[in-house]
Amino acid sequence: MVSSNSPLLLVENISFRYNGLQVLKDVSFAVFPGDFLALIGPNGSGKTTLIRIILGILKPAQGRVVFMGEEMSRFSQWERIGYVPQKATHKDPHFPASVREVVAMGLLSRKRFPRFLNRRDEASIDRALELVDLKGLKDRRIGELSGGQQQRAFIARAIVNGPKVLFLDEPTAGVDAETQGRFYDMLAVLNQKEGLTIVLITHDIGVITKHVNKVACLNQRLFFHGSHEDFCSSSIVQELLQGEHHLVCHRH
Secondary structure: OOOOOOOOEEEEEEEEEEOOEEEEEEEEEEEOOOOEEEEEOOOOOOHHHHHHHHOOOOOOOEEEEEEOOEEHHHOOOHHHEEEEOOOOOOOOOOOOOEHHHHHHHHHHOOOOOOOOOOHHHHHHHHHHHHHOOOHHHOOOEHHHOOHHHHHHHHHHHHHOOOOOEEEEEOOOOOOOHHHHHHHHHHHHHHHHOOOOEEEEEOOOHHHHOOOOOEEEEEEOEEEEEEEHHHHHOOHHHHHHHOOOHHHHHOOO
């Protein structure tokens, strides 16, 4: 059990090289229960690599990741972590899976063979779809939904197990500004009312700034990690963003 005073996630001295190229160097930070953290930085700064290391997909050259007090090298409770990768949407309108079936995949992955859903599972699916406002579309084919609706469906799949933290990697790429706004409002509800801790890789700084309470700025090294207010007054961040500081600090 993790208290609100203890880190939910601890990243310590993470470094990573790819084909001899330094991608991450000495990255350390903590994520606490209830945080809504925006992870920002230029293209090629190592953001996606860092998330993949945290999720155990990649192994760091040095350092460690601790989740809920347990090192990720020994971690097995993967249902405690939700993840929506880049470009998770389905472009094929005839893809043979309903919205409900896509969400159910989040439950089936932790079941032993034969993999059957029970009443409790069905209730979890309905609850997840209700949280993302898609319950009325659960029988539609996933490919028939709009890009924004599909992203909400993949959020439902990621949270159907009741995770402690949700990681999202550029979830609104290619989605119009109005849809982005509604999407981030939905994430804010999950964070503030459902108590879900969120770590979000994004370039949509002007949209999400009214919701996040923490910001981490990465460019191989971690140049900043702290509150949104401290981020706005950081001279290092002003230099990194090269004149885009007003987009980050404007609260709606």
